[in-house]
Amino acid sequence: MYVIVAGGGRVGFGLSQALLANGDEVLCIEKDAQRCAIVAEDLGSASYQGDCCEVSVLEDAGTGRADVFVAVTGDDADNLIACQVAKARFRVPRTVARINDPRNREIFSVLGVDATVNSTDVIMSQIVQEMPSRPLTQVLSLTGTGRELCQVEVTPDSPLLGQEIRLLALPGDSEIILIVEPDQTVRTQVNGLQLEAGQVVLAITREEQEPALREALTGVAPE
Amino acid sequence: MKFLIMGCGRVGSGLARSLADEGHDVTIMDVRQDAFRRLTARFRGNAIIGDGLDSATLQRAGIENADVFVSVTQGDNRNLMAAQVAKHIFKVPRVIARVYDDSRADVFRELGLQTLSSPRFVTSLMRDMIFDESGDTPEDG
Amino acid sequence: MKNSWAGPFANLFGGKGELPTAKTVLVPLVGSTMDESALKVAGEVARESSGRVHVLYIIEVPRAVPLDDPMREQVLNGERILRDVEDHWPHKKTSVATELLQARQAGPAIVTEVVERGADLVIMGIDHERRYGDYSLGSTTAHVLQHVPSRVWLLRAPINQNGVR
Numbered sequence: 244m245y246v247i248v249a250g251g252g253r254v255g256f257g258l259s260q261a262l263l264a265n266g267d268e269v270l271c272i273e274k275d276a277q278r279c280a281i282v283a284e285d286l287g288s289a290s291y292q293g294d295c296c297e298v299s300v301l302e303d304a305g306t307g308r309a310d311v312f313v314a315v316t317g318d319d320a321d322n323l324i325a326c327q328v329a330k331a332r333f334r335v336p337r338t339v340a341r342i343n344d345p346r347n348r349e350i351f352s353v354l355g356v357d358a359t360v361n362s363t364d365v366i367m368s369q370i371v372q373e374m375p376s377r378p379l380t381q382v383l384s385l386t387g388t389g390r391e392l393c394q395v396e397v398t399p400d401s402p403l404l405g406q407e408i409r410l411l412a413l414p415g416d417s418e419i420i421l422i423v424e425p426d427q428t429v430r431t432q433v434n435g436l437q438l439e440a441g442q443v444v445l446a447i448t449r450e451e452q453e454p455a456l457r458e459a460l461t462g463v464a465p466e
Numbered sequence: 467m468k469f470l471i472m473g474c475g476r477v478g479s480g481l482a483r484s485l486a487d488e489g490h491d492v493t494i495m496d497v498r499q500d501a502f503r504r505l506t507a508r509f510r511g512n513a514i515i516g517d518g519l520d521s522a523t524l525q526r527a528g529i530e531n532a533d534v535f536v537s538v539t540q541g542d543n544r545n546l547m548a549a550q551v552a553k554h555i556f557k558v559p560r561v562i563a564r565v566y567d568d569s570r571a572d573v574f575r576e577l578g579l580q581t582l583s584s585p586r587f588v589t590s591l592m593r594d595m596i597f598d599e600s601g602d603t604p605e606d607g
Numbered sequence: 608m609k610n611s612w613a614g615p616f617a618n619l620f621g622g623k624g625e626l627p628t629a630k631t632v633l634v635p636l637v638g639s640t641m642d643e644s645a646l647k648v649a650g651e652v653a654r655e656s657s658g659r660v661h662v663l664y665i666i667e668v669p670r671a672v673p674l675d676d677p678m679r680e681q682v683l684n685g686e687r688i689l690r691d692v693e694d695h696w697p698h699k700k701t702s703v704a705t706e707l708l709q710a711r712q713a714g715p716a717i718v719t720e721v722v723e724r725g726a727d728l729v730i731m732g733i734d735h736e737r738r739y740g741d742y743s744l745g746s747t748t749a750h751v752l753q754h755v756p757s758r759v760w761l762l763r764a765p766i767n768q769n770g771v772r
Binding site: 245268270287288291302303304305307308 | 669670671672673674710711712715
């Protein structure tokens with residue numbers, strides 16, 4: 244797979260190294276000559292100095308045969324425009340942009356960027372994962388559907404222990420899709436089950452239904 | 467007509483002043499307050515400090531009722547992003563972005579965005595002046 | 608009176624041969640008017656020191672195509688040039704090996720070859736190039752000078768003979 248990584252900062256550099264280690268063909272484009280020289284020390288010919296939003300640079304980079312174009316500079320506008328040029332002019336099948344301002348997610352999606360990664364979200368979910376009581380964690384945002392995959396761990400002090408799953412009052416079109424039992428058994432037929440301490444419940448929901456879903460699964464009202 | 471201008475540089479401030487003088491409802495935005503020094507004291511429009519890439523700032527500037535949105539900051543990508551937000555998210559009827567990079571301007575023109583590539587425009591005017599055999603130049607004529 | 612001070616050049620004429628020695632001399636052909644001179648000097652040095660010469664022809668592959676693209680025309684041309692070197696190699700006891708490589712950039716490819724072949728001398732012939740009104744060493748030569756671990760000799764063409772842009 245040929246992946247073009249626009250932006251040679253920490254994220255772009257690290258991503259390029261990981262992709263190369265994975266055996267992919269990579270080109271990391273960095274605008275700043277000094278930064279590019281540092282990146283080139285490690286990436287060699289897999290680095291390229293130029294402005295990733297300029298058509299001529301993307302042409303030299305062979306963007307026309309790229310399978311994926313990833314824009315991970317620290318500037319949301321740069322990431323958006325680079326992805327749009329890659330898609331509109333070079334027909335790159337998949338464009339992925341890093342967004343630094345989470346409020347830009349919808350804009351990027353409307354403007355044709357295939358997927359966005361928000362570093363704040365990633366770090367947040369990591370932190371939440373590490374916290375002792377994890378009320379509800381977003382596992383994955385399902386691009387294009389407006390929905391997301393969430394998980395809740397049933398705690399030993401949950402007021403809902405013993406509650407039948409099918410009687411839970413889930414909000415809107417939220418749905419429980421599977422339950423991982425404390426012994427790691429995965430159950431996809433969930434309706435006959437009861438909530439037990441140590442279970443992990445995976446559900447599909449919408450962002451606005453998150454608080455209500457959390458309440459439905461933990462029995463604790465949002466603060 | 468309600469005009470929203472992003473970027474209070476030479477072009478943005480000049481455009482804002484002339485439109486306001488004609489009696490139009492003009493709001494101009496810039497991230498730096500000192501950019502507004504280019505507006506004269508008698509400027510009758512609104513000046514808002516804020517990032518035109520931020521939807522909250524755009525709403526505060528009244529983008530939902532704007533008839534025209536013009537982005538003329540120093541950054542091509544900022545101009546193109548803001549213009550697309552105005553066009554596709556806030557459905558502003560007329561949107562124009564100033565772009566320095568000709569090739570980038572072409573890409574977004576093909577995507578249906580009105581772009582003005584200033585170097586190409588100046589080059590073409592310059593050629594007209596050079597080859598104007600009458601000897602009159604539009605500027606000093 | 609004989610000078611008793613042992614200066615840095617005391618053994619100037621006391622060594623084994625006329626030229627400094629090298630076991631493996633690497634010559635990257637870069638298409639300059641000095642390529643032939645580079646080959647000649649490399650042959651002499653290798654002969655003097657019972658070494659060998661490794662000649663490199665690198666095709667820079669544009670990123671618009673994969674690195675292993677057939678590059679038919681360039682490969683044919685490269686093979687012709689390398690065969691020409693072998694056919695006209697004047698030394699009987701000093702071996703010459705040739706190699707055709709495809710790389711994104713010649714500079715890093717030369718560095719890799721020097722390291723892999725354990726070459727102890729690189730000889731390169733370059734032209735005097737001007738670009739945008741100023742002298743330009745060229746990115747390949749600059750990279751070689753900065754990164755090749757072994758000795759590097761540059762043979763530069765006289766000014767004005769070539770390469771005026």
